[in-house]
Amino acid sequence: MTDADLSLAYRPFSLALAEPLETADGTISSREGFLVRLVDEAGDDPAVGYGEATPLTGWTESLANCERALERAQETLRTGGPSEALETVDRQVAARHALSLALADLQATREATPLYRYLGQGPMVGRVPVNATIGDGSPAETTRQAQRAADRGFDCCKLKVGLRTVEDDIERVRRVREAVGPDVELRADANEAWTYEQAQSALEAFADLDVSMLEQPLPAGALEGHADLRAQNTGVSIALDEGLLEHGVDTICDADAADVVVLKPMALGGIDVARKVAAWLAELDITSLVTTTIDGVVARTGAVHLAAAVPDVPACGLATGDLLAEDLGRDPVLLEKGSAVVPQAKGLGVTDVWTE
Template sequence: MSRTEDLALECRSFSLALDRPLATANGSIDTRDGFLVRLTDADGTVGYGEASPLPGWTESHADCEAALDRARDAFRNGDERDALEAVDRTSAARHAVTLAIADLKATQESTPLYRYLSEGPLVGRVPVNATIGDGDPAETAARARDAVDRGFDVCKVKVGRRSVDEDIERIRRVREAVGSAVDLRADANEAWTFEEAETAIGAFAELGVSILEQPLPAGALEGHAALRGDGVAIALDEGILEHGVDAICGAEAADAVVLKPMALGGIDVARQVAAWVAEVEITPLVTTTIDAVVARTGAVHLAAAIPDVPACGLATAELLAADLGHDPVLLENGSAVVPQAKGLGVEGVWEE
């Protein structure tokens, strides 16, 4: 790594529209606004990072910008430690700075980012799931069928905006459309009461749903623990941000945890959490907050650094109408082909 005083951090803002609004139980998402960062050493080697704040998951857009400004000033003064302290309590900003540092270091060492993160073997692919938004039963089934036709064998369906009976019917229609061989998951984004979740799980188990994400509000660890063991694995997403791994393990509240690097504060933090939960037989699942290409590619490298990772929510590029640059990750037959170039392998995102 170059001396800290030889590093320069630059930031620029971006706004990317979604191809169509994504309906979730927490509301509709129609644009992603954030910041692209570039870290350059004295030799001109570059590392990229991305901060894409998302309300309810990270700091605000304004707080993210302010933190990145402080980090830029700290690098200008030759102090990497101060730069990291400047973004320590702002998860999206920290994600951007630490990803740029990791990308730069991996590039300097001429190794793909995932091998820099784990020092593990070469990984060619990681399995991914399709994400299906909250449409009516016919639309939901049609989108799931289309995903399967494109090679996906795992589909995650957003639920929770409608009544439980309507969501059960939606999942039923999806199962009829895709057949029994496709793995179905559901994501409720904290939408249900305990009784509603019990009703849904009873029906979902019969329909072969393997995982239900965050059926109850994040604070309900005991409730999530009580929902386990009825035929559908319980995954916590929002819950890991509110409680942390220790509390989740202590309450025996989850079979799996969903790791969003942007929300957790970086792929370094997410990698540590993945290793931690795997030791206690909780399954780590990697996904994004509908990020642009830099953060999304970082998440693919994170997944590649996790041994025996199951299908992850990384096939989100198609949700964007445009991107920051060329996507180096090829999606093929339900897998993401992991870039083997130095660092992230992302190019063309900082065109003058």
């Protein structure tokens, strides 16, 4: 393969959610972005790699800026090759995610290896644990969704909180715990919604309800506040999500602000970047887990491969396909009893998303 053999194309898409997802950041009712196809015309058997750019307000560049970045990447790929194309979209993380995923899919396909082994060079991984993601609905709706998830075999549920009062959220979690029993792990994600006092109140109650993890309870800038919450040793792990983008790994580690760091490949600029961050966190004895930004099947499958390349990864937020009313193509990832079955085909394993 030479740079002259590569061609890049992209097309827009819009995917409606099955139901609006309520979060402290607002309501998500659809996901818009761009499907990317990279073709290597070398030899008698052209190879294809797929990528996906699905911007999310507050996390990535805008949809318009993402399209402009993909236009630049398309031109730069023709004149300067993959490295220069990646460099030209380095600050547009959703666009870079798409291009880097397509390049990795193409290369893993050429090497006839699953993408996760191309990323991690590790042993075969058959499954990765996943959690169910439950929106910030009413107590009755939250309980219904959690019970349905437990009945489907999920042994970990992440509940969105922060849209209501802390007292209401505590009651929602209490009702879920009563409904699913003691054997289902519960996590809560506040998406920066609380003050320190509110977070402390929730943390104390969540400890009594055996909540395992509280994700981003304070604004991303409040690193010392997160460190203080963590120092209380309630038994509830403190996870940072938005905080990673603002502070970086070393600053989080120096502040002792997190037990867990959440990796969103779309927001970090690609699964290649996220894999390096995961390795860095492991060296610092900080747990990393992988979540999507409610993406289409291409990015979602890429995130599954990323999780499979992270040793001893805990339950990840990858079971988000059911949140979509429609998708870009057939999902190659099966969900069984709280696990995602990792595709073992060469490359990404997504094959039917681009139709002429």
